[in-house]
Amino acid sequence: xxxxxxxxxxxxxxxxxxAPSSPNQSECSHLxxxxxGSSFSSPVVxxxxxxxxxxLKTxxxxxxxxxxxxxxxxxxxxxxxxxxxxxxxxxxxxxxQNLRVIYRCFVWSxxxxxxxxxxxxxxxxxxxxxxxxxxxxxYCVFFGCFAKKHIHEHAKSKRxxxxxxxxxxxxxxxxxxxxxxxxxxxxxxxxxxxxxxxLQGTSHLFAPAGIGERYSTWEPTKRELExxxxxxxxxxxxxNCTIGLRGLINLGNTCFMNCxxxxxxxxxxxxxxxxxxxxxxxxxxxxxxxxxxxxxFQEFYSGHRSPHIPFRLLHLVWTHARHLAGYEQQDAxxxxxAALDVxxxxxxxxDNGKKANNPxxxxxxxxxxxTGGLQSDVTCQVCHGVSTTIDPFWDISLDLPGSSTPFWPxxxxxxxxxxxxxxxxxxxxxxxxxxxxxxxxxxLGSSAxxxxxxxxxxxxxxxxxxxxxxxxxACFHLKRFEHSAKLRRKITTYVSFPxxxxxxxxxxSSKESRMNGQYQQSMDTLNNDNKYSLFAVVNHQGTLESxxxxxxxxxxxxxxxxxxxxxxxxxxxxxxxDSEGYLLFYHKQFLEYE
Amino acid sequence: MKMEAMSLSGLDNxxxxxxxxxxxxxxxxxxxxxxxxxxxxxxxxxxxxxDETDQxxxxxxxxxxxxxxxxFGQVYxxxxxxxxxxxxxxxxxxxxxxxxxxxxxxxxxxxxxxxxNRRIASSNNMSKSESDQEDNxxxxxxxxxxxxxxxxxxxxxxxxxxxxxxxxxxxNPNSPRRSKSLKHKNGELNxxxxxxxxxxxxxxxxxxETLGPEELRSLLTTQCGVISEHTKKMCTRSLRCxxxxxxxxxxxxxxxxxxxxxxxxxxxxxxxxxxYDVSDGQALMNRLQWDGSSDISPSDSASSKASTNNSDSKKxxxxxxPSLGLSSSGTGGTGGGTGGGPGTAGxxxxxxxxxxxxxxxxxxxxxxxxxPSIYDDMN
Numbered sequence: 001x002x003x004x005x006x007x008x009x010x011x012x013x014x015x016x017x018x019a020p021s022s023p024n025q026s027e028c029s030h031l032x033x034x035x036x037g038s039s040f041s042s043p044v045v046x047x048x049x050x051x052x053x054x055x056l057k058t059x060x061x062x063x064x065x066x067x068x069x070x071x072x073x074x075x076x077x078x079x080x081x082x083x084x085x086x087x088x089x090x091x092x093x094x095x096x097q098n099l100r101v102i103y104r105c106f107v108w109s110x111x112x113x114x115x116x117x118x119x120x121x122x123x124x125x126x127x128x129x130x131x132x133x134x135x136x137x138x139y140c141v142f143f144g145c146f147a148k149k150h151i152h153e154h155a156k157s158k159r160x161x162x163x164x165x166x167x168x169x170x171x172x173x174x175x176x177x178x179x180x181x182x183x184x185x186x187x188x189x190x191x192x193x194x195x196x197x198x199l200q201g202t203s204h205l206f207a208p209a210g211i212g213e214r215y216s217t218w219e220p221t222k223r224e225l226e227x228x229x230x231x232x233x234x235x236x237x238x239x240n241c242t243i244g245l246r247g248l249i250n251l252g253n254t255c256f257m258n259c260x261x262x263x264x265x266x267x268x269x270x271x272x273x274x275x276x277x278x279x280x281x282x283x284x285x286x287x288x289x290x291x292x293x294x295x296x297f298q299e300f301y302s303g304h305r306s307p308h309i310p311f312r313l314l315h316l317v318w319t320h321a322r323h324l325a326g327y328e329q330q331d332a333x334x335x336x337x338a339a340l341d342v343x344x345x346x347x348x349x350x351d352n353g354k355k356a357n358n359p360x361x362x363x364x365x366x367x368x369x370x371t372g373g374l375q376s377d378v379t380c381q382v383c384h385g386v387s388t389t390i391d392p393f394w395d396i397s398l399d400l401p402g403s404s405t406p407f408w409p410x411x412x413x414x415x416x417x418x419x420x421x422x423x424x425x426x427x428x429x430x431x432x433x434x435x436x437x438x439x440x441x442x443x444l445g446s447s448a449x450x451x452x453x454x455x456x457x458x459x460x461x462x463x464x465x466x467x468x469x470x471x472x473x474a475c476f477h478l479k480r481f482e483h484s485a486k487l488r489r490k491i492t493t494y495v496s497f498p499x500x501x502x503x504x505x506x507x508x509s510s511k512e513s514r515m516n517g518q519y520q521q522s523m524d525t526l527n528n529d530n531k532y533s534l535f536a537v538v539n540h541q542g543t544l545e546s547x548x549x550x551x552x553x554x555x556x557x558x559x560x561x562x563x564x565x566x567x568x569x570x571x572x573x574x575x576x577x578d579s580e581g582y583l584l585f586y587h588k589q590f591l592e593y594e
Numbered sequence: 595m596k597m598e599a600m601s602l603s604g605l606d607n608x609x610x611x612x613x614x615x616x617x618x619x620x621x622x623x624x625x626x627x628x629x630x631x632x633x634x635x636x637x638x639x640x641x642x643x644x645d646e647t648d649q650x651x652x653x654x655x656x657x658x659x660x661x662x663x664x665x666f667g668q669v670y671x672x673x674x675x676x677x678x679x680x681x682x683x684x685x686x687x688x689x690x691x692x693x694x695x696x697x698x699x700x701x702x703x704x705x706x707x708x709x710x711n712r713r714i715a716s717s718n719n720m721s722k723s724e725s726d727q728e729d730n731x732x733x734x735x736x737x738x739x740x741x742x743x744x745x746x747x748x749x750x751x752x753x754x755x756x757x758x759x760x761x762x763x764x765x766n767p768n769s770p771r772r773s774k775s776l777k778h779k780n781g782e783l784n785x786x787x788x789x790x791x792x793x794x795x796x797x798x799x800x801x802x803e804t805l806g807p808e809e810l811r812s813l814l815t816t817q818c819g820v821i822s823e824h825t826k827k828m829c830t831r832s833l834r835c836x837x838x839x840x841x842x843x844x845x846x847x848x849x850x851x852x853x854x855x856x857x858x859x860x861x862x863x864x865x866x867x868x869x870y871d872v873s874d875g876q877a878l879m880n881r882l883q884w885d886g887s888s889d890i891s892p893s894d895s896a897s898s899k900a901s902t903n904n905s906d907s908k909k910x911x912x913x914x915x916p917s918l919g920l921s922s923s924g925t926g927g928t929g930g931g932t933g934g935g936p937g938t939a940g941x942x943x944x945x946x947x948x949x950x951x952x953x954x955x956x957x958x959x960x961x962x963x964x965x966p967s968i969y970d971d972m973n
Contacts, residue, residue: 131620167624167628168631170631179634179635179638181635181639219639220641228641228644229643232648233648233651234644234646234647235647235648235651235652236647238652240656240657241652241655241657242655242657242666247664250690251689251691251692251696252690252692252695286681306673307673307676309678311678311687311692312681314693314696315681318696318697318700318702322702559657561665566671566673567664568664569664569665
């Protein structure tokens with residue numbers, strides 16, 4: 001990669017083109033940046049192959065591709081090609097403050113009052129219109145519409161050659177006859193816009209905090225632009241692209257680790273976090289698992305086809321999670337919890353200072369994504385007083401029918417009510433059945449009396465678990481491996497799990513509304529808070545003594561792939577839903593601001 | 595189109611619809627304008643070209659969906675010779691053997707303490723020429739990549755040959771004369787700290803000739819003891835060492851210790867006591883020439899009962915099936931039980947036991963020998 005690039009630049013220099021400094025490889029790897037995307041849309045990643053770009057050596061010259069912007073690219077870099085010299089006449093005296101006022105009052109309206117004021121006062125001084133691309137003169141108080149050229153007339157007659165578009169804040173230069181982009185002026189525009197966003201939501205209708213940061217798309221810096229220009233073999237990650245998928249070598253019974261790595265590298269939020277370089281390390285070099293995770297994402301998005309050898313990852317996990325004690329400990333679920341724990345511990349540098357809002361009271365990316373709150377209500381049978389605790393969890397372990405503890409009936413006197421489109425009466429056990437059992441009220445029995453603070457004595461009680469706060473990624477662990485005193489076996493009962501899951505019935509809030517007499521038999525389809533989509537399934541094939549883990553992962557919204565150590569193959573949704581299922585990973589469908 | 599505040603209450607449906615439509619089309623037009631500005635800015639700032647991609651290289655990365663190949667179009671199972679460098683010891687290890695190597699390298703896992711103890715004991719009693727007490731497990735573990743393994747084996751055989759020439763063949767177990775070479779006994783002798791615990795040695799075991807009867811017996815209670823035809827030394831692996839059969843172990847215990855020695859305690863708990871006379875050294879030597887070579891395949895026992903015993907030695911010969919460690923809650927009383935929460939992650943889920951299981955089929959575990967009773971009548 002790099003040596004070839006250097007050669008090529010030398011060639012260019014001799015042929016008369018300007019030769020900028022050669023980009024180095026570390027810069028290239030950081031160009032795998034994410035600059036758009038919701039949960040399952042393909043990340044628009046500018047992918048640059050940093051090595052094995054074999055065609056570079058055959059290129060002798062480079063032309064800026066595309067019809068647009070050719071002129072702009074040729075302009076000397078002394079001044080940004082997008083600016084014009086005509087703004088210099090404006091940038092005198094107190095121009096910054098004046099500009100701020102214009103943005104604040106007439107362009108970005110943050111509160112209801114400013115919106116009203118803008119609507120009332122911003123009309124064309126010539127024709128009274130307010131919707132035909134209104135512009136404000138930058139030199140005097142004049143509003144004119146663009147569509148009917150009233151602002152143009154004003155500019156010509158008054159020689160005021162700058163105006164601002166009141167809808168999007170763009171600056172128009174009448175001499176250049178085009179919108180221009182001046183660095184200083186854009187800086188002011190951005191700051192005012194941010195302030196206005198913060199104001200939004202401070203009315204009594206909303207929570208005190210603002211909506212938050214306005215999302216701005218990624219813009220390359222000058223340096224990055226150069227690098228990208230000199231590396232024309234750019235690829236977009238489309239739905240038919242292998243980038244982001246990679247096999248993992250089995251290091252000796254390490255499929256339990258490989259399957260978890262595949263699930264984590266295909267967790268959209270984690271991918272976004274690491275591909276945008278959010279981790280700031282505070283640990284010694286080569287000892288941080290989060291750094292290694294970051295490196296793992298780079299490997300997965302490198303475009304390499306040969307499987308990756310995760311030996312450093314194994315070394316780090318064992319070093320930091322000694323209780324895993326050797327490669328004989330091989331439960332994938334246990335590895336997941338240990339890995340999340342080590343990652344969480346190593347994330348200390350990433351605390352961005354915001355108040356932690358999850359039950360684990362931590363703001364690291366692991367807790368933001370994986371931590372949920374499990375509410376446990378213990379109700380005294382005598383005085384009906386309820387004692388509530390909320391515990392953090394990273395996963396939910398569900399009992400299955402076929403184990404030594406009885407599964408059915410889910411609760412005394414339960415009916416065959418339909419939840420999530422599946423009824424109890426049909427054949428296969430469903431994930432929803434397991435969740436209903438998990439959240440059923442359970443009588444604790446006379447041998448387990450709880451001290452009731454209301455009655456001041458030990459009383460019988462019932463206990464019920466519900467979800468207080470759902471994590472962004474919910475991991476369900478089907479307890480297939482039974483280790484009671486009498487027997488050890490694998491429970492292979494088929495449990496059907498859905499592609500889309502609504503967790504609303506299992507929420508603490510639903511339970512409260514049920515108890516308050518508001519029965520919600522129909523799902524509130526407009527409430528999207530609790531809707532989840534399946535994105536990874538870890539399966540175990542084999543017996544208790546010897547088995548093998550594989551993972552199905554979802555990429556590009558509706559494509560599924562089977563990850564079997566080093567072998568990645570395409571899979572159908574049917575393959576996934578028919579599989580036995582051991583660990584099920586669901587991702588919240590709609591992400592909202594806090 | 596002058597704007598004024600207007601009340602909606604007096605309007606009928608058609609007017610309301612018209613208003614709504616107006617607002618809607620305004621919004622759509624504004625959105626389109628926004629897009630135009632985005633493109634315009636991208637062009638002027640010079641990053642519009644980023645939208646373009648190289649078609650040829652895009653084709654390189656298309657997903658392949660055909661039988662027999664993975665999504666990259668590669669044939670399965672061609673990744674046998676991958677290697678990596680151990681971060682702990684900086685040696686080059688075959689990737690598929692990295693995990694067991696790392697386990698020993700880090701001193702974790704079930705065998706490591708035994709191995710470390712043995713090393714501690716051996717390194718204290720070794721002279722320089724004999725400083726290579728081998729960890730027998732490692733030779734067969736193929737930890738080393740192929741090249742260095744060959745070298746290692748070669749060196750080992752050289753040393754052994756020299757050693758057997760040097761030492762007198764003493765068949766009288768009661769002889770006071772002992773070579774210094776001897777004494778590792780699984781850490782029974784000394785607890786001095788080993789200065790170099792991870793040095794891999796190439797010795798071949800214990801010279802049985804130089805052992806006293808008691809030493810021999812106690813050795814045989816903890817070690818395999820089968821005498822290698824090649825090196826004439828006793829195997830120092832565990833009692834369940836898969837390189838030798840129980841039959842061999844039984845025979846050693848019959849022939850070596852003396853008359854009323856019992857055999858190796860085995861599954862059937864058969865105690866054989868032959869009245870055997872150690873009279874003829876040569877005869878002994880002859881008897882101890884095994885026909886069977888010392889490289890019997892270990893992983894062919896039919897029994898595969900899951901065992902929670904951590905003392906199994908692991909011998910990979912064939913391609914290993916990844917094994918399964920299991921954890922599960924045996925308690926049904928706590929409504930379902932959550933998985934290991936963040937606070938309790940260190941110990942796994944609160945109700946989960948952690949289990950280690952060998953992946954390969956294992957011979958049944960042997961019960962512990964009833965030590966005192968066997969050797970009471972000796973001496």
